[in-house]
Every structure is written in structure tokens, then in C-alpha cells.
Amino acid sequence: MPNIQGFRTISGQNRLFDSVLETVGNTPCIRVNNLAPDGVTLYVKAEFFNPGGSVKDRLALNIIETAESNGSLKPGQTVVEATSGNTGIGLAMVCAQKGYPLVIVMADSFSIERRKLMRMMGAKVVLTPRAAKGLGMYQKAVELAESNGWFLAQQFESAANADIHEATTGPEIIADFKGQRLDYFVTGYGSGGTIAGVSRVLRKERPETKIVLSEPADASLLASGTVQARTSSGSPASSHPSWQPHPIQGWTPDFIPFVLQEVVDKKNYDQLIPVAGSEGLEWATKLAQKEGIMTGISGGASFAVAMKVAENAAPGSVILCMIADSAERYITTPLFDAIEEDMNAEELALSRSTPGFQIP
Numbered sequence: 039m040p041n042i043q044g045f046r047t048i049s050g051q052n053r054l055f056d057s058v059l060e061t062v063g064n065t066p067c068i069r070v071n072n073l074a075p076d077g078v079t080l081y082v083k084a085e086f087f088n089p090g091g092s093v094k095d096r097l098a099l100n101i102i103e104t105a106e107s108n109g110s111l112k113p114g115q116t117v118v119e120a121t122s123g124n125t126g127i128g129l130a131m132v133c134a135q136k137g138y139p140l141v142i143v144m145a146d147s148f149s150i151e152r153r154k155l156m157r158m159m160g161a162k163v164v165l166t167p168r169a170a171k172g173l174g175m176y177q178k179a180v181e182l183a184e185s186n187g188w189f190l191a192q193q194f195e196s197a198a199n200a201d202i203h204e205a206t207t208g209p210e211i212i213a214d215f216k217g218q219r220l221d222y223f224v225t226g227y228g229s230g231g232t233i234a235g236v237s238r239v240l241r242k243e244r245p246e247t248k249i250v251l252s253e254p255a256d257a258s259l260l261a262s263g264t265v266q267a268r269t270s271s272g273s274p275a276s277s278h279p280s281w282q283p284h285p286i287q288g289w290t291p292d293f294i295p296f297v298l299q300e301v302v303d304k305k306n307y308d309q310l311i312p313v314a315g316s317e318g319l320e321w322a323t324k325l326a327q328k329e330g331i332m333t334g335i336s337g338g339a340s341f342a343v344a345m346k347v348a349e350n351a352a353p354g355s356v357i358l359c360m361i362a363d364s365a366e367r368y369i370t371t372p373l374f375d376a377i378e379e380d381m382n383a384e385e386l387a388l389s390r391s392t393p394g395f396q397i398p
Contacts, residue, residue, distance in 0.1 A: 057135050062088055062095045063206045067214045067358060072328045073345070077353040079219075080344060082331060082361045083211065090131040091124075092363035093207075094193075097231050098128030100202035101191050102136065111189045116141060119191035120179035122172070122288050123152030124363055125229070129191060130159035141188070143179040145172065148287055150370045172291030173277050180273075193229045194295040195272050203235025211236065211358065212243050221351065224250045224344040225360040226289045226313075226336060230298025232360060237306035248308040251301070252343040254284035255312040259294050260302065272296035285315035285372055288336045288362060317342040319373055326365065334368045337361040 055061055065087040074080035085093035105111035116139040119129055126142040133140040140161040144153065147168035156163055164182070166175040176194070183190035193199055211223070223240060227233050233251055240247050253260055262280035269275050274293035281292040294302070301307060315335065322338025325331045333341070337360075344359035351357065368374060381389065381397075389396050 058089050059099055059132060059135055062099050064210060067211070068331065070325075070329055070331075073324060075345075075348050077355075078348045078351050079354075079356045080348055081356070081358045082325075082333075082337075082341065082344075083207075083358060084331065084361050086333065086337075086361065086364035088128075090128045091367065092128065093232060093360070094121075094124040094228075094362075095128040095131065096202045096206060097193055097196075097199045097229070098125055098132050098191075100198045100205075101193065101196050102129070102132050102138070104196075104198040104201075105189060111138070114138070116186065116188040117191055118143065118179050118183050118186075118188045119193060120144070120172070120175040121193070122148050122228070122291070123156075123367060124288055125191075125193050126156050126161065126163075127152065127159075127367075130156045130161040133161070134159045141182060143175045143182065145170070145175045149368055151367050155367065171277055171281070173274055173293055176274065176291075176293075193231070194274075194291075194293075194297060196297070199229055199231035199297050200234035200238070200300070203232050204238045205235075207232065208236045208239025208243075212239060215244075215356075215358070219354070219356040220244055220247045220358060221355040222248050222250055222344075222347050222357040223360075224252070224340055224347060224357060226252045226286070226340050226343075226362075227295075227298055227301075228288050228290070228336070228362075230295040230301065232362075233307065234297055234301050237301060241306060249306065250309045250311060250343060250347055251307040252311050252313050252340060253290050254286050254339070255314045256282040256284040257290045257292075258312050259290060260310055261312060266294035266299070268296065272299075286313075286318050286335050286339050287368070287371065288334070289339065311343045311346060313339045313342050315339070321345065322365065322373055323376075331361070332365040333361045334363045334365055335371065335373050337363060338373075 067081045067083050070080040088095040118141040120143045143164045145168050146165040153163045166178050259278045267275040277292040318335045318339030321342040
């Protein structure tokens with residue numbers, strides 16, 4: 039193989055995969071070179087390298103395979119779940135490969151491309167009114183499961199959610215930073231599985247690493263200190279009173295998930311930093327334009343918090359930030375509002391600077 043300057047030598051992984059599901063996990067930690075402050079080393083764990091494009095591929099696979107192993111999911115049974123999109127996309131991928139019918143319930147406020155991705159993989163998507171918030175789509179999924187005898191995935195309550203991050207995401211981080219500093223781990227929360235599972239590992243293996251959790255400034259549920267009302271099964275009994283609409287899709291539903299409650303009860307984070315939706319939009323765009331790293335609003339929000347940590351960190355600090363998903367599923371959201379479809383004035387001038395092949 040020729041040695042081409044600037045390129046890594048590629049020799050393959052010395053294995054063939056039996057299905058797309060074997061490619062979930064082992065996502066890379068990528069250094070941020072142009073945006074990180076001087077004296078601080080900043081990495082992002084790029085979960086968009088998962089085959090379904092987000093961190094939620096991990097929990098989707100584990101929820102289904104755990105249910106298969108314990109018998110709660112029967113062959114050919116329909117799976118149903120409430121989701122803002124990424125869990126639904128992950129479930130659609132898993133169910134397509136394994137042959138389960140899938141029904142996703144999603145509020146109509148979430149991006150259209152998410153619906154299309156799920157439907158492309160064969161899922162049915164039932165929309166609920168945005169005024170009913172996350173709790174409304176959750177309760178609709180419960181209704182459908184109970185009425186039809188379907189398997190409810192229960193990402194917000196299932197132990198399989200946090201367990202997969204304890205088994206994979208956390209150990210991947212430990213392996214990647216073996217023999218190196220890791221001073222901060224920064225993440226937001228949606229269902230709560232990432233922070234719950236990873237914090238178990240970091241508290242045990244890297245107790246010196248400070249865990250920084252974030253939530254939207256408009257929906258500061260944890261910061262409020264108000265306890266989430268729950269049913270006897272742990273599911274939310276009502277919307278949290280501190281929740282307000284926010285643009286960070288995939289983060290912080292209008293209740294504190296039961297999976298996240300472990301993190302709260304055990305104080306498995308060291309700092310809680312709120313972030314405005316506008317900051318998520320700003321830093322997602324900067325990551326794309328300055329680093330070539332494409333992420334969505336939630337990834338931008340996590341990175342905004344990581345930058346705040348970096349600005350105040352001691353020289354030599356090393357920070358790892360979770361980037362949950364890719365930018366492509368946000369095209370119909372405010373993230374792409376400033377991205378023009380047609381040529382702008384500068385592009386038109388470039389076109390007209392030579393005589394040929396101009397669009398009228």
C-alpha cells in the first residue's frame with residue numbers, strides 16, 4: 039500500500055461483522071484542536087459514529103436483547119416506545135435487523151427528518167400534540183402497549199439503559215485514557231442512561247475525574263431541587279413544575295427519568311451547569327466550521343458547557359465531552375435556520391466571476 043503523507047495506514051479491522059448491530063459502540067474520542075483554550079486539552083466522544091448515528095443505539099440494542107433473554111419480548115411481538123427521536127432511530131435499526139414490528143410515539147415538535155429516518159427503517163410513527171409535552175407521548179405509548187399487548191421499551195425506567203453504558207461507554211473511556219489525565223467528564227442528560235452508567239465506572243476507576251452534568255437553563259429540573267412525582271413503578275406521575283420548553287432536542291424531558299434518579303440520589307456528579315439553547319446552536323455551528331465535527335443541538339450544548347469548564351480549568355487539564363449525535367437530523371430545526379439553500383451573494387459573485395455554467 040502506498041504511503042500517502044497525512045493519512046493513517048489502513049489495514050482493516052481483521053474481522054467481518056455478522057450484522058449492523060455488531061458495530062454499535064467503540065466510538066472514538068477526538069481531540070479539539072482549534073477551539074480549545076490554550077493549556078487545556080479537550081476531547082469529544084463522537085457517538086455519531088454508531089451505525090444509527092447516536093448514543094441511543096447502545097441502549098436500544100441492550101433493551102431489546104435484555105428483553106429477549108428474560109422472555110419479556112416474544113418473537114414477532116410489536117415494540118413500542120416514546121422518544122424525541124434518537125432512541126426511536128436506534129430501536130428502528132435494531133428491530134429492522136431482528137424482525138420486530140416497531141411503533142414510535144413522538145411529539146410533533148421534533149424534527150421531521152427523525153420521523154422519516156424511522157419510517158425508512160420500517161417503523162410506524164404516531165405523533166402526539168406538542169402541548170402534551172414529553173409526558174403526553176410517554177402516556178400514549180403506555181396506552182398503546184396496554185391496549186395491544188405490545189412490548190414497551192421503557193428507556194426512562196429500564197435498568198438495561200444505564201447498564202449498557204456501564205458495560206461499554208465507561209470502559210471505552212477508561213481504555214482510551216489509560217495512563218493519561220482525565221480531569222473532567224462533561225455530559226447532558228436525556229433518559230439519564232449515559233451519565234448513570236458512565237458515572238458508576240468513573241467513580242470506581244477514575245475517582246479523580248470530576249463529572250460535570252448539564253441541563254437546559256429553561257428547564258432546570260435538577261437545579262430546582264424539586265422531587266419528581268412518580269407512580270409506584272417509577273414512571274413520572276406528572277410533568278415537573280420547573281420544566282419550560284427548550285430547543286435542545288433529546289435533552290431533559292418534562293420529568294426527571296427514573297434512570298437518572300440514581301445519579302441524583304448517589305450524588306454521582308460534581309457540578310451542575312445550566313446552558314442556554316442559543317449556546318448549543320452557537321457551539322454546534324462552531325464545531326462544524328472550525329473542527330469539521332458535525333453534531334446536533336444537544337452536542338453543541340454539551341460542548342458549550344465543556345468550553346465553560348475549559349476556560350476555568352487549571353493548566354494541563356484534560357476534558358472529555360460527550361457528543362450524542364449528528365447534525366443531519368436537525369435540518370428542519372433552528373440549527374440550520376441560518377444555512378441557506380440557495381447561493382448567497384458571495385457564492386453568486388463566485389459563479390459570475392467566470393463566464394460558463396451559470397444558473398440564471
